[in-house]
Amino acid sequence: MYEIANIGVFLCRCGNQIDPHIDLKTLEQTIAGSDHVGHCEILSYPCLQPGVDHITQQIIRKKLNRIIVAGCEGRLMNKKFEKAFADLELHKGQIDMVNLRGHVAAVSDQTAVEKANKSAKLVNAAIAEMTAMRPTQQTMAKIDGPVMVVGDGIASYTAAQSLAQKGIDYFLAVSATDPEAVVRHLHCSYPGERPHYDRIKKIVSDAVTSTHATVIPPGKLTGLSGVTGDYTLRFELDGEESPIKYKSGAIIACLDAQMAAPGPEFGYDGNTVMTQPEMEELMWENGAPKGSILFWVNDDETGQSDFAQLSAITAWHMARHIRECSTHTQTMILYHQDMEIPLSASERVVNRKLGILWIPYDKAIQPTVQDSVVTFCSLTDHVEHELNWDYLVLSPIRLLGKETAATAEILGLVHKEERFLTGHHAKVRPEMVGREETYMAGSARYPCDLQESLNQGRRAGTKTAEMVKNASEGRLRVPRVVCVVDPDLCIGCGQCQELCDCGGIGIVDGTRGGLPRVVDPMVCTGGGTCAAACPYHALTLQNNSNDQREARVASLAGQLAQDEVMAIGCVWGGLPAADNAGKKGLKYDPRVHILGVPCVGQIDPCIMARALMEGAPGVILVGCLPEECHHSYGVDHAWSRVNVIKKLLTLAGFNRQRIALAHADLNKPEEFILTVESFARTIALMGPIPRSADNVEKLESIYDLIRNNTRVRHLLSAGLRRPWEKDYRGDQRHALEYDRDFSAVLEEEYLGQRLVRILADQRQALRLADLAAVLKEDEAHVADCLWGLVTDGAITLSHENREAFYSFMN
C-alpha cells in the first residue's frame, strides 16, 4: 500500500507572505500535472487547525500516503503535521516541507511568475524524493532479560537500588557485596567521604539483598554483542577457561576514574608525601595522624585545574575529620590564588571552629617542596613564606584506568577526543535517538564527588527502569530515521563502525572482522555518514535513504537553467541560515536553489556526481561550522567526498570549482548570502558544461565510478579523516603521498571505467588504436589500463589476424 506514492501537495498562502510574491495559481497548475501527485491545492494556512482538518479530509478522501506542504520551515512545522496525521498512517519522512516563504518569496525581486517557476523546481524535487521513498512501519522496541549493572563503580549500588525499587530484575557485577568491605575500599576512588559511609552501607545492602538482584562476579568484560533490548555480554574470570555469557536487555555502566600519584617534582614518596587516597588508607590503618598536615591542592600544577575545587573540598573533609579526631594536629590547605574556596556558609562556620587554615599562593611562583617545608609566595606581601609539614598530602592525578578504558571501549563509551567518558558527541534533538541517553554513571564519566556519582547511578537506574517499563508496555518507539544493514551486501569490512559517531554500529557475534555489522536502532542518531561511506551500499538510512536524496538532487539538477546553482544545506547550518535570511527579508541571487539535508555527511559522493551529470552547472554544500557538526564528523567527511569529485572533474577536463564545500552559521544569514552568491558568480563566469556527447559520457563515467567502483569507494572511506588527524595509514606516510596515490588510483579507475563503458555500449570488439582515439588518450596509457582490465576479468581479449581485439562480455 505504501510502495506506490500518492502525494498530496499543499501550497500555503501564508497570509500575504507568499501569495502576492509567488503566483500560486501557475505553480498549482504546474504541480498538479506531475506524476504521483494525487492532489494539489492552495490553502490559506495549512498549518492552522482549519488547514490541518482540511488536509486530513483530503488524505482520507484521496488516500494520500505522502504529504508535501510548501510554505515555511520544516524544522519547525514537521512535528505538528506528524502529530496531526499519525493516526492516518503518515509518519516522519512521509511529510515533507518546502520553504517557499524563506527560500523564494522573500529573497529576490523576481516577478511572481518567475518565482512560481523557481518554486516549481523545488517542489518537483520534493515530489521526486517522496516518490523514491519507501516508508517503513513504525516499530516498538522490546527489551528482553534483566538489566546488567556493569563496571564495579560505586554508582552500581544506587543504580541497582533504583532498579530494585521499580521492580526490575538486574545482574549486579560487583566485587564486594559486604557493606563493610565496600566502605573499606571506597577511599581509593572517593577520598574524604567519611560522613556518607553509613548511608553507603544501607544502599549496598539494599542493592545486594533485593529479590530482583542476581549478584555476579565482576570478572573482565571481554565482549558485547547485540542491540538495545537483546545484549550478550561475555566476562572472563580468573581461573575459568571459557568466558561466561550473560543475556541482558539493557546495560548501565558504572565506572570510576583512577587516582594516580603525581610526578617526582612534588617530592612524592608515598610515605610522608602522599596523595589523598593514600592519606585515607593511612588513617584507616593508624587512625588520624599527629603533627602538622599540609594539603596542597596542586591540580593547577598538574594540569588539571578543572578538578581543583573537587580536590579542595576533599582535602577539607579530610582535614576536618583529622581535626575532629585529634585537636593537637594542625591542618592547612594550600591553594592556587584563582581557586574559589568551595565551602558553604555552614561549612565555613565549622571551618572557623576547627581552625583549618586556607592559604592561597601567588600563581606566578610555584610552591617548592623541601624536606619538612613547603615554600610559597604569599599574596599579601610577596614574601616567600614557609609551611612546615609532617605529612604533605597532594591532589591525585585523575585518569581513566587501563581496565576501565578497556571496558568502556567494549561498551562503546569511548570518544577519541575526550579524556573522560563524557558521552555522546552528537548534538541532535531528543526524538532522533531512541534511547534518551547513554546510561553511564561514576567519576569515569567526569571526575566528581561521591554524592554526584551516587546521584548519577540513581538517575541511570531510574531512567533504565522507565525504559524497560515502557518497552514492556509496548510504548518504546524505535526512531524512524536510523541506519539498517543489508546482511546480503555487507562484507564486514567494518569501516562504518570506525566512522560511526553514535556507537550504534556493532558486530553480530563476538569475534571481529568478516562478519556483517548490525545497527542498534535505539542508539543510531541517523547521521548517515556511515551509509555514504559504505563501499557496497549495504547501509541504508531508512525513511531518508540515499535513493531519496539522489532522486531529489537529480530532479532539481535536471530542471536548473544554465546559470543556476544548487546549494545543499544541512539542517543545522546552511538550511537554517537560508531560512533566517528569508525571515529577515535579506535579498540574494535568485539563481541559488536551496535543498535541505539532515547532515552534509549523508551526501554520498555519487549524489554530487549525479547532480553534475543531470545538468547542474554547480553544486555547493553548505554545512556547519568546523568542529560544530551535530553528527560529529559529517562535515569533515563531506570535505573528503567533495575533494574526490573535484579530482575526478579535473581528470575529465572540467573545472574543479563546479563543486564546493562551505561552512555556515545559522545565526549569520548575511554571511551565508556572501557564501552562496560568491559561488553563483563563480559558476556564472564558467558557464554551464556543454552537453556534448563526449561531456555527457565523461560525467556518466564519473557517476558510475564513484557509485559502483568498490576500490575507489573503499579508498575514499578509509581516507575519511578530520583536519587535525596526524597519522596516515598504510604506505602513505604524509599528506602529499596519500593525495598522489589516491589521484593515481582515480586516474587508473576512471580510464578503466570509461573503457568498460565504451566496450559495453559498442557491443563489438575494438582495437587499442580505436579505443585510444575515442577516448583521446595516449595509446600506451590505454594499453596498460586494458591489460589491467583483462587480468581482472572485466573485459576479454581475443586475437584476429595477429591483432588484439578487446570486448565486453557480460
Place this chain on the structure above:
Amino acid sequence: MIDFTINNQKVSAQPGWTVLETARYYGIDIPTLCYHESVKPSGACRLCMVELKEGDWSKLVASCIYPVQEGIDVHTETERVNNVRRWIFEMLLATCPASEEIREMAARYGVVSTQMPVHDPDQNCMVCGLCARVCEEVVGLSAIAVMDRGVHKKIGSPFLRPTDVCVACGCCVSVCPTGAMQSIFDTVRGKPAMEMTQLAV
C-alpha cells in the same frame, strides 16, 4: 459546525478552533507577535485583541486563545480594538525600542513614538517567551526559559550561561518576532570551538 460572524461576515468553524484560526482561514488579517503555528498559543503579547459585541455591551479578548462559540459577534477593526493596539505598540516601543521588526510593524499601524518611559534603549526582546515554548514543544528540550518576574523578566539559559542542553538547532532564532534571539542565541549555545573570521558584510 459553529456559526458566528467576524466583521459581520458569516463564518463557520469546527469545535476546537480559535477565533484567530477561523479569521485566518477566511482571509481576515489579525496582527500577532507571540503567536506561532508550531506551538500552542499563549496570549502573551495581546496584539491579537478583538472585540466581542453582545448588544450594548462588548469585551476585548485575545483571539489566539479564544475558542469559537456559537453566535458570537467578532470585530477586528473597531475603534476600541485599534486603540488597544496602539497602546500595545506604544508599550512595545518602550519595552524593546531597539527592535527593528517591532518599529516597522508599529509604523504600519501608525505608531512611531511612545509616551512611556524607556528604561533600556538597547533592549530588543519583548519577553513573549515564544522561543522557550518552541524549544520545549518543537525541539523537545528546555535550553531556554523565561526567568524572573515582572519588570525583571528575561529570556535565557539557566544562570545565563551556555548550556549543554542546547543542541543549537536555531528554532528559537527562526521564530523570534523581534530579532532579539539572534544575540541571545550565542549566549545559550556557547562559543563555537573554532570561530571563523567574520566576513565583511
